[in-house]
Amino acid sequence: MNEFNDDQLPASESLKHLAEAYGVSTEYWDYHGNLASPSSATLKAVLAALGVRARTDEEIEQSLRGVEDAPWRQTLAPTVVTRGGVESTVPVYVPDGAKVRVRVELEDGEVRELTQTEDWTVPREVDGVKRGRASFILGSDLPLGWHRIVAEVSPGSADQAALQGAHAAPPADADSETVTVASALAVTPNHLDLPKALGDRGWGVMTQLYSIRSRASWGTGDTDDLTELVSFLGDQGADFLLINPLHAAEPVAPMTPSPYLPVTRRFVNPLYIRPENIPEVARLSGPKRSLVQWAFEEVKDSDLSAEPIDRDAVWKAKREALEVIFAAGRSYSRQRDFERFRAEQGEGLERFALWSALVEKHGPLETWPATLREADSAYVANEAHLLAERIDFFAWLQWIVDEQLARAQAEALASGMALGVMDDLAVGVHSQGADVWSNPEAFASGVTVGAPPDMYNQQGQNWSQPPWNPEYLARTAYAPLRDMARTVLRHAGALRVDHVIGLFRLWWIPEGMGADHGAYVRYDHEAMLGVVLLEAHRAGAVVIGEDLGTVEPWARDYLASRGVLGTSVLWFEKQHDGWPLQPQDYRRLALSTVSTHDLPPTAGYLADEHVELRERLGLLTEPVEQVRTEARIERDRMTARLREHGLLGDSPTERQVVEALHRYVVRTPSVLVGIALVDGVGERRAQNQPGTDQEYPNWRIPLADGAGEVVLVDDLPGNTRLGSLLSAVREEMTSQD
Numbered sequence: 103m104n105e106f107n108d109d110q111l112p113a114s115e116s117l118k119h120l121a122e123a124y125g126v127s128t129e130y131w132d133y134h135g136n137l138a139s140p141s142s143a144t145l146k147a148v149l150a151a152l153g154v155r156a157r158t159d160e161e162i163e164q165s166l167r168g169v170e171d172a173p174w175r176q177t178l179a180p181t182v183v184t185r186g187g188v189e190s191t192v193p194v195y196v197p198d199g200a201k202v203r204v205r206v207e208l209e210d211g212e213v214r215e216l217t218q219t220e221d222w223t224v225p226r227e228v229d230g231v232k233r234g235r236a237s238f239i240l241g242s243d244l245p246l247g248w249h250r251i252v253a254e255v256s257p258g259s260a261d262q263a264a265l266q267g268a269h270a271a272p273p274a275d276a277d278s279e280t281v282t283v284a285s286a287l288a289v290t291p292n293h294l295d296l297p298k299a300l301g302d303r304g305w306g307v308m309t310q311l312y313s314i315r316s317r318a319s320w321g322t323g324d325t326d327d328l329t330e331l332v333s334f335l336g337d338q339g340a341d342f343l344l345i346n347p348l349h350a351a352e353p354v355a356p357m358t359p360s361p362y363l364p365v366t367r368r369f370v371n372p373l374y375i376r377p378e379n380i381p382e383v384a385r386l387s388g389p390k391r392s393l394v395q396w397a398f399e400e401v402k403d404s405d406l407s408a409e410p411i412d413r414d415a416v417w418k419a420k421r422e423a424l425e426v427i428f429a430a431g432r433s434y435s436r437q438r439d440f441e442r443f444r445a446e447q448g449e450g451l452e453r454f455a456l457w458s459a460l461v462e463k464h465g466p467l468e469t470w471p472a473t474l475r476e477a478d479s480a481y482v483a484n485e486a487h488l489l490a491e492r493i494d495f496f497a498w499l500q501w502i503v504d505e506q507l508a509r510a511q512a513e514a515l516a517s518g519m520a521l522g523v524m525d526d527l528a529v530g531v532h533s534q535g536a537d538v539w540s541n542p543e544a545f546a547s548g549v550t551v552g553a554p555p556d557m558y559n560q561q562g563q564n565w566s567q568p569p570w571n572p573e574y575l576a577r578t579a580y581a582p583l584r585d586m587a588r589t590v591l592r593h594a595g596a597l598r599v600d601h602v603i604g605l606f607r608l609w610w611i612p613e614g615m616g617a618d619h620g621a622y623v624r625y626d627h628e629a630m631l632g633v634v635l636l637e638a639h640r641a642g643a644v645v646i647g648e649d650l651g652t653v654e655p656w657a658r659d660y661l662a663s664r665g666v667l668g669t670s671v672l673w674f675e676k677q678h679d680g681w682p683l684q685p686q687d688y689r690r691l692a693l694s695t696v697s698t699h700d701l702p703p704t705a706g707y708l709a710d711e712h713v714e715l716r717e718r719l720g721l722l723t724e725p726v727e728q729v730r731t732e733a734r735i736e737r738d739r740m741t742a743r744l745r746e747h748g749l750l751g752d753s754p755t756e757r758q759v760v761e762a763l764h765r766y767v768v769r770t771p772s773v774l775v776g777i778a779l780v781d782g783v784g785e786r787r788a789q790n791q792p793g794t795d796q797e798y799p800n801w802r803i804p805l806a807d808g809a810g811e812v813v814l815v816d817d818l819p820g821n822t823r824l825g826s827l828l829s830a831v832r833e834e835m836t837s838q839d
Contacts, residue, residue, distance in 0.1 A: 126145060320405075785813075
């Protein structure tokens with residue numbers, strides 16, 4: 103139970119002032135359009151998660167003084183993020199009267215001296231020392247990249263002790279009075295341009311990779327199925343294939359089904375490996391090849407079943423085969439390739455592999471001995487020595503899946519896709535996962551991330567994920583974000599950022615409180631988005647932000663100004679009077695679709711299955727008849743709109759309605775149009791029902807048609823319904839040119 107739960111009173115003005123100073127919003131607009139305020143208990147708990155003392159009035163006043171003095175205590179901010187092509191300034195705080203020179207050391211080795219500009223900020227006394235502020239110009243010609251700002255501070259009339267700031271290094275020469283301070287400098291794209299290969303606009307398909315299987319799959323879709331699908335879709339004229347996040351899950355059963363609750367967002371779930379495609383398989387002896395085949399035999403029949411996917415059974419069989427292949431060894435050149443991959447991925451990969459080996463040996467993190475809870479402990483180092491071979495194995499899995507994903511992206515581009523694979527980035531990680539264990543300081547404790555109540559989740563959502571600590575990100579030059587984005591973009595032409603508003607703010611829910619008793623905590627969105635854009639620029643990738651739900655218009659405008667596409671879903675795009683938005687009124691800089699994975703496929707949505715499912719699971723807070731009536735009105739208005747545009751005749755079939763809805767979306771000016779593969783084959787079951795855990799088989803539904811019959815990747819080229827939808831989209835795209 104949260105220790106602040108006894109204080110659900112409104113917050114005092116001083117507490118609100120402190121909260122706002124630390125980026126905690128004290129007001130927000132709820133989904134009914136009313137202005138709401140977090141309680142005193144919520145604000146105190148969220149501040150505690152940020153490491154801020156605020157239990158009493160005295161602590162609040164002391165913390166207020168501390169946050170006001172904080173910038174003045176450091177010579178340079180730990181990380182400076184600016185935009186390329188835009189002139190800006192960087193403040194430098196020094197003892198009043200001290201002299202300072204500032205330079206930028208570019209990542210290519212070039213050094214540039216910065217020019218000081220006027221700064222009339224009044225000096226301030228901090229910790230008994232009078233400190234002043236100087237400002238230096240960061241020129242508009244700085245190249246994009248990660249650089250360093252270096253300040254050399256000489257005392258002048260100030261004493262030596264006053265020079266020692268939070269980032270000051272001791273003088274190299276004992277007789278020197280100059281103190282050198284360095285900070286990270288990120289110069290990010292002012293605007294991320296679309297690739298020329300895309301032209302004016304493009305279209306693609308969206309699917310859950312685990313759900314698309316072939317006759318040679320091992321019970322789930324994998325990298326080989328991905329390669330086959332992008333090849334087919336590329337030949338059909340598609341420009342991209344959006345897939346679910348491929349982030350890693352637990353290395354042993356039970357494996358969390360949700361791709362949006364991974365143990366790490368940086369590395370990939372080896373469940374997606376196709377064992378037979380590993381080069382070393384060709385060199386296995388007959389008996390060892392038989393072991394691989396026998397493992398496949400354990401799960402191959404499940405490819406033909408429409409029942410929920412059993413990831414644990416699939417991973418058990420695949421791991422048996424992968425163990426055999428790994429133990430067979432590699433040639434000299436292949437081993438060197440593996441070693442280079444490990445060196446390139448660095449400590450992050452080694453820590454993840456170590457965590458995986460420890461979970462394999464000791465079970466879930468919460469059951470580990472206390473001596474292993476701290477990643478830097480001597481006990482963990484000893485375990486790493488004992489588990490060296492298993493660490494090698496888990497690192498090897500990442501190398502193998504990386505190679506196979508590289509092949510899929512290469513095939514996508516070779517088939518004519520402008521973007522190829524579009525990866526998805528989850529909003530957070532599992533609280534007991536590798537990222538949190540490896541680097542707990544990066545996360546706030548005592549809180550989880552979720553969403554306040556909205557129209558589709560009227561009780562709010564708790565995603566059970568710890569949020570990043572904003573102060574840690576800035577202090578470490580956004581290393582967790584930078585490393586994650588760089589790795590995810592290795593073999594992708596585009597990146598969809600789930601809940602992109604999480605780069606601006608997140609709904610923090612204190613432990614022991616409901617999802618409706620949270621507060622928004624703001625992040626430095628200029629820095630957060632800038633880091634993502636810099637990595638996307640280096641990868642030549644497009645960024646799409648999932649900006650559905652409660653998002654302020656200014657945030658959408660800001661994302662568009664930086665070249666980030668938004669997300670528009672037909673059922674959510676409405677005029678002020680509740681009628682469907684006209685096609686011409688959609689955003690241009692957007693990925694527009696008919697549906698989303700959090701709703702039933704279009705065939706199911708038209709049949710009100712989203713209402714029936716939420717009623718059955720007890721998720722409605724309004725009378726079911728009222729919700730049914732609202733759904734009928736929504737459907738009738740959409741049908742009328744389709745007829746208004748000449749897209750639908752009398753007594754249309756389900757297929758004709760689905761195709762008309764997609765033609766409607768194609769008529770928007772949106773740069774990208776997405777087609778859900780489930781809509782192409784007539785599937786009716788939802789992949790995910792928000793607000794549920796065990797009540798519904800979330801993220802385990804294999805691809806099937808409206809009759810419940812499995813649809814395999816092998817059969818997609820000959821699928822009449824899919825072919826008709828793709829033809830309709832191509833025809834409409836051509837007519838809009």
